[in-house]
Amino acid sequence: MQDNLKSSSYQQLEQKSKYTNMFLRWFLYFVLILFASYFIFPLYVMVVTSLKTMEEIRQGTLLSWPSGLNFDSWAVAWGGRGYGAGDTFLKPYFWNSIKMVVPAVFFSTFIGAMTGYVLTKWRFKGDSWVFLFLLFGCFIPFQAILLPMARTLGALGISNSIVGLVLVHTVYGIPFTTLFFRNYYVSVPTELVKAARIDGAGFFKIFFKILLPISAPIIVVTVIWQFTQIWNDFLFGSTFSFGEAAPIQVALNNMVLSSTSVKEYNVDMASAIIAGVPTLIVYVLAGKYFIRGLTSGAVKG
Amino acid sequence: MKTLKIEDLSKNFGSTEVLKKINLEIDEGNFLVLLGPSGCGKSTLLNIIAGLETINEGNVFIDDYNVSKVEPKDRNIAMVFQSYALYPSMNVRENMIFGLKQAKTSKEKIEQQLEKVSKFLQVDQLLERKPSQLSGGQRQRVAIGRALVREPRIFLFDEPLSNLDAKLRVEMRREIKKLHQQLKTTVVYVTHDQTEAMSLGTRIAIMNHGVIQQNDTPEIIYNKPSNTFVADFIGSPSMNLIKGSLKENSGEISFTANGSNFEIPVKGYDFKDKSNLNNKEVFFGIRPEHIYFKKSNETDFEVTLRADLSEYIGHEQIMTFDYANQEVLAKFPSTIKIELAKETKLYFDLTQTSLFDAQTEERI
Numbered sequence: 069m070q071d072n073l074k075s076s077s078y079q080q081l082e083q084k085s086k087y088t089n090m091f092l093r094w095f096l097y098f099v100l101i102l103f104a105s106y107f108i109f110p111l112y113v114m115v116v117t118s119l120k121t122m123e124e125i126r127q128g129t130l131l132s133w134p135s136g137l138n139f140d141s142w143a144v145a146w147g148g149r150g151y152g153a154g155d156t157f158l159k160p161y162f163w164n165s166i167k168m169v170v171p172a173v174f175f176s177t178f179i180g181a182m183t184g185y186v187l188t189k190w191r192f193k194g195d196s197w198v199f200l201f202l203l204f205g206c207f208i209p210f211q212a213i214l215l216p217m218a219r220t221l222g223a224l225g226i227s228n229s230i231v232g233l234v235l236v237h238t239v240y241g242i243p244f245t246t247l248f249f250r251n252y253y254v255s256v257p258t259e260l261v262k263a264a265r266i267d268g269a270g271f272f273k274i275f276f277k278i279l280l281p282i283s284a285p286i287i288v289v290t291v292i293w294q295f296t297q298i299w300n301d302f303l304f305g306s307t308f309s310f311g312e313a314a315p316i317q318v319a320l321n322n323m324v325l326s327s328t329s330v331k332e333y334n335v336d337m338a339s340a341i342i343a344g345v346p347t348l349i350v351y352v353l354a355g356k357y358f359i360r361g362l363t364s365g366a367v368k369g
Numbered sequence: 370m371k372t373l374k375i376e377d378l379s380k381n382f383g384s385t386e387v388l389k390k391i392n393l394e395i396d397e398g399n400f401l402v403l404l405g406p407s408g409c410g411k412s413t414l415l416n417i418i419a420g421l422e423t424i425n426e427g428n429v430f431i432d433d434y435n436v437s438k439v440e441p442k443d444r445n446i447a448m449v450f451q452s453y454a455l456y457p458s459m460n461v462r463e464n465m466i467f468g469l470k471q472a473k474t475s476k477e478k479i480e481q482q483l484e485k486v487s488k489f490l491q492v493d494q495l496l497e498r499k500p501s502q503l504s505g506g507q508r509q510r511v512a513i514g515r516a517l518v519r520e521p522r523i524f525l526f527d528e529p530l531s532n533l534d535a536k537l538r539v540e541m542r543r544e545i546k547k548l549h550q551q552l553k554t555t556v557v558y559v560t561h562d563q564t565e566a567m568s569l570g571t572r573i574a575i576m577n578h579g580v581i582q583q584n585d586t587p588e589i590i591y592n593k594p595s596n597t598f599v600a601d602f603i604g605s606p607s608m609n610l611i612k613g614s615l616k617e618n619s620g621e622i623s624f625t626a627n628g629s630n631f632e633i634p635v636k637g638y639d640f641k642d643k644s645n646l647n648n649k650e651v652f653f654g655i656r657p658e659h660i661y662f663k664k665s666n667e668t669d670f671e672v673t674l675r676a677d678l679s680e681y682i683g684h685e686q687i688m689t690f691d692y693a694n695q696e697v698l699a700k701f702p703s704t705i706k707i708e709l710a711k712e713t714k715l716y717f718d719l720t721q722t723s724l725f726d727a728q729t730e731e732r733i
Contacts, residue, residue: 259454262421263515268442268471281458 118142118337125333141334145323145342156326158342160312161319165299165346167230168315172237173294179238180245180290181283185275187246188253189261199250205243213240214307221308228313236308237298244297245290252286253279288354296347316343370433372397372555373418373523378427380413380579387413389579391427395572400549400556402570404563406602410579411559412527418557419525420444431522442471447516448525451532453508455500455515461487462496465515472519482518490514506537513548526558530565542568563603567591575599594723597730600654606687609660609697610652612727617647624653624724629693633670637719641733651733654723657687660699661716662707669716676709690715 117125118141119134148157186192187199217236218227226232256279264274305315314322320343324336375393379386387410395401403411416422418429420441428437436444447468455464462483469479487493490510500508509529516524529545530538546569549556560566566573567587574584575598583595594600600608613626615635622640623632633653640646661669674690674697681703688707690697699715707713726733 257452257454259450259452260456262416262419263448263450263454264456264467265421266419266441266446266448267468267515269467273471278456278458 114337114341118334118341120334122330122332122334141332142338142342144332145335145339156319156323158316158319158323158339161314161316162342164230164312164314164319165316168233168237169295169298169346172234172241172298173291175234175238176241176245176294177287177290179242180247181249181280181287182275183242183246184249184251184253185279187250188256189258189274189279190271199246202243202246205240206247210240210303214303218308228309228311230309230313232308233304233313233315236304237294237301240304241294241297244293248286248290248293249283252283256282292350292354295350299347370397371395371430372399372432373557374430374433375414375418376428376430378414378417378429379425380410380417380422381425387579388417391579391581393574393581393584395555395557398553398555400558400569400571402566402573403557403559403576404566404570404573404602405561405576407561409576411561411576414576415448415525415527415557415559418523419446419448442468445522446525447519447521447523448527449512449516449529451528453500453512453529453532455508455511457500460497460499461492461503461511461514464500464511465518468515468519482520486514486517490517505533506541509533509541510544513545517552522555524554524556526556528560529558530560531562538565545569563605567603575602577602592721593732594654595732597652597654597725600723600725604656606657606698606700608654608656608723610654610725611692611695611697613651613653615646615649615651615724622646624651626653626693626695631672633672633717633719635719635722635724637668638722638724640724646733649733650727652725652727652730654725655697655717656721657698657700659718659721660697661718662701662705664716666718666720668719670719672715672717673712674715676707676711676713679707679709 113130116131116134119136119138120128121135121138121140124132124135144157146157146159146162148159183202187195221227221232221235224232224235226235260278261274264278269277300317301315302317302321305318306321309315309318320339323339371394373393373395375391378388378391380388391414393401403414405411413422417424420436420439424437428435430436431444431446456467459467465486466479466483469482474482483496484493487496490513492507492510492514495503495507495511500511503511512529526545530541533541542565549569558566558569570587572584573587573590575582575590577598583590583599585595590599591603594603594608597610600610611626613624613629616623616625616632621634621636622638623634623636625632635653664671672692674692676688677691677696678689680687680689684703685700686703686705688699688701690699690713701707724733725731
């Protein structure tokens with residue numbers, strides 16, 4: 069009798085906990101979907117608007133579906149309308165940005181790796197001070213260095229040029245890249261470097277043959293970070309370049325803000341998407357290497 | 370000619386003195402173990418021999434040649450690390466020949482060495498594997514192989530077994546011992562494990578606070594520790610050190626523990642200096658395994674002590690006795706039954722005792 073009572077009350081409790089769990093689960097999905105749509109909504113508007121004609125935009129609502137896949141505004145955004153003066157389009161500036169971002173990412177990553185290697189594996193007196201001052205570079209508001217940097221670029225004769233922007237982005241990328249690589253190399257056992265020294269490898273050989281091959285995860289992180297930062301930069305681009313040397317973000321701004329004629333929302337949206345696509349591509353291509361720990365098993369048993 | 374000689378070596382990190390005037394010599398083919406608690410400077414000493422640390426004072430000689438300022442690669446040494454330090458991006462073959470390639474050894478010689486060593490260590494089936502695909506024991510073997518292919522004058526081992534589990538550690542210990550018996554290369558081996566030290570070393574240098582406390586064969590270190598630190602550090606459980614004083618009575622010397630009422634004759638003891646022994650404050654040292662339950666030698670000295678505690682550990686038991694309010698531990702086979710809180714007759718083996726000056730803690 070007692071046992072029966074007990075088991076029925078357990079059943080009740082079990083039932084109750086089942087309902088509670090179910091409710092919590094549905095609530096969880098509701099919240100998740102809410103936030104997801106909050107993020108996806110602007111992108112939806114952008115894509116939809118870029119596919120509409122100006123006629124449709126004027127007549128329909130913000131959310132309405134386009135009548136068809138109309139890529140005209142994308143073509144205009146990328147290649148222009150073909151008439152001379154005053155026609156701003158993204159193609160040349162896109163290549164400007166590529167020419168700026170590739171060397172800037174390469175040099176800042178490479179120098180950061182080198183600095184991180186020295187700061188962890190070739191310790192010297194005062195190295196922690198060097199690292200501390202480098203860290204300050206991460207926290208400096210970039211507006212504060214615009215004027216001195218402009219003078220420096222002028223003195224070097226590379227103001228208003230891609231080379232100048234590469235230099236600026238490399239210099240201000242180094243604090244971040246160094247931080248990344250230093251923190252990664254700290255966890256690599258110094259015994260590896262000792263073993264390599266006994267084996268007769270020197271400073272550069274140890275870096276290129278031993279450390280760099282196991283740095284893939286942190287290189288990916290650094291490249292994604294640097295690429296996004298430099299590609300999306302507007303402050304340096306608009307300050308240190310104008311006209312034909314400008315990177316894509318500056319050109320995008322000029323295009324959208326030019327008040328010569330009617331606002332072409334479809335072209336504006338297409339331009340904005342084009343300007344944002346490369347960073348997306350980098351994430352998609354490199355994202356899977358993000359988590360992989362390539363040193364796993366090298367150290368412990 | 371000494372294979373390795375260390376002369377008045379001092380090393381400090383900032384204001385911390387890590388090594389103080391170390392002097393050490395190793396003959397060809399010896400297996401020297403540097404043993405000590407963590408922070409005693411043993412690993413620093415090994416790194417200095419390897420050339421990975423700089424020296425503040427003193428010199429290091431390999432084959433009578435002063436190598437104090439010579440690069441690690443030119444010292445003709447090889448080192449095995451605690452974490453193995455196998456290059457993660459290279460496979461076993463590349464790991465093992467990396468050093469030879471750096472030294473611009475000819476291709477034929479490299480292949481020959483690789484084949485010889487990998488067969489010898491039974492890693493010839495693993496040559497194409499990455500370190501991450503190896504087990505702990507295999508990694509250990511590859512790390513030793515990487516050291517072997519260089520055919521060094523001196524092998525340096527930095528706690529190579531401490532990353533392995535207990536069973537594998539005993540196996541690898543035997544393999545290192547065999548390896549040394551076959552190759553007869555000079556070895557310097559750092560460890561904090563006394564069993565490893567005793568079983569592997571032909572000589573042991575016990576270090577504490579940057580000073581070598583005793584440098585001798587395992588037998589002498591065990592039987593005639595030169596100070597209380599060594600006596601306490603070696604042996605498990607460690608040597609009983611009973612506080613008391615000596616009495617000299619017409620040439621007969623005896624020991625009386627503080628608060629005790631009987632004298633232990635120590636006339637057979639080999640004193641370094643027989644003068645001024647009367648009333649000297651000393652520690653009377655006897656190992657737990659030299660206290661017997663049955664009289665086995667004529668010279669055994671009978672005492673009656675109260676048993677306080679019994680620790681059963683399978684093949685033996687460790688008993689704690691009360692000796693005039695000082696704890697004395699003894700080790701017996703677990704077949705012997707001893708009642709707690711009762712006076713028990715025990716026998717001290719007086720041929721196996723040590724006496725230390727209570728002030729200087731040095732052997733007398």
